[in-house]
Amino acid sequence: MQVDAPNLRGWASDGSFGTKATRQGLTGTRNWLFVKVHTDEGIVGIGECSGWPRVIQTAVQDLKSILIGEDPTHIERLWQKMMCAIMGHGMVGTVGGGAMTGIDMALWDIKGKALNTPVWNLLGGKIRDRIRIYAHANTAEVALSLKKRGITAIKCGGVSDPVRKVAMLRDAIGDEMDLMIDLHGPPWLTPADAAQVARALEPYRLMFVEDPIAPENLDGFRRIRDSANVTLAAGERMATVYGLRELIEKDLVDIVQPDTGRAGGITQMKKIAAQAEAHHIMMAPHSGSLGPVAEYAALHVLAAIPNGLILERIEDDWVGRAQTVVPHPLQENGFLKVPDGPGLGVDIDEAFVKQHPSECNVSIPGAAKSGAYAEGTYDEQVYVQTRLKRGVYFPKG
């Protein structure tokens, strides 16, 4: 077994690559990192890592040394080996989780290809043939165009005027479509403000309120939970069964959202789903910053777990998304078909990806679009911030 994840800029000869997912008006804020694992029998597995791809690329290179020569079908053994190797760097985190994820995903792909069966079959078989997806919409116009295309659920985002935005969208789409909001920062809401927002959102019958506060403040989740009658979701910035354990065991959320590119791989996604299942918590994998290979992995996981709820999907984040993989997933009436090919059932168009090398991977979220970051002023973005102009921010019911 061999693992390839060379420098993105020096891509070509040895098999791994990244692509700049250029969002409209924002360059360099999204990168996708794909990993290829080669076996001596000629089977090649592919995977995807998220969590700071250009850093993870180096981590994958480091892990290579402990994987070469191993039997790729012993996935759990290799996962444990990687975990032990990363532990010395201050535990796993989402960057280490991302590195393990890409490799783990590729190992599942190899195993499926070797046995000529889809990954969902290796996970215990299929519960469903298609997976419901939700799209992103922040304006009535976008929401209605998605509705026209058969999308059945939408999510709006950000902490700018969330209550009025949700009210406007609910009014526009009516009651048949599901609606949700992601309150992620920066700047993140304080627990007190998040509780107030959550209460104000109660009348709009949301499928979930996502990340109402920053992820490290688990006690804050308890405060929101005790204050408002809304369905809470979180978990995209946590990795492995250990990282998500408290969120689930303390019943702090109703929906857990591990990221298929950095939660620790298919091996961990299946276990996290089982942890959640025991608490009657649903799973809706985070997919907002992921490329199309991780999306395939999420489809296999959601096909096989009983508590799979819905999958996030941003199909227009980069114009080349559909060309990056073959075949492109089939979307119909708000659902994606579960793939039937061996392994993950997808391949990468390497020639196409090669034309789009990674260039940059840090940004201040929202700054380019909203102009929220103005140094030295009250608009300067800090990590957590009390909401000002409170009479405007918290509209009366």
Ligand SMILES: [Mg+2]
């Ligand atoms: Mg989110």
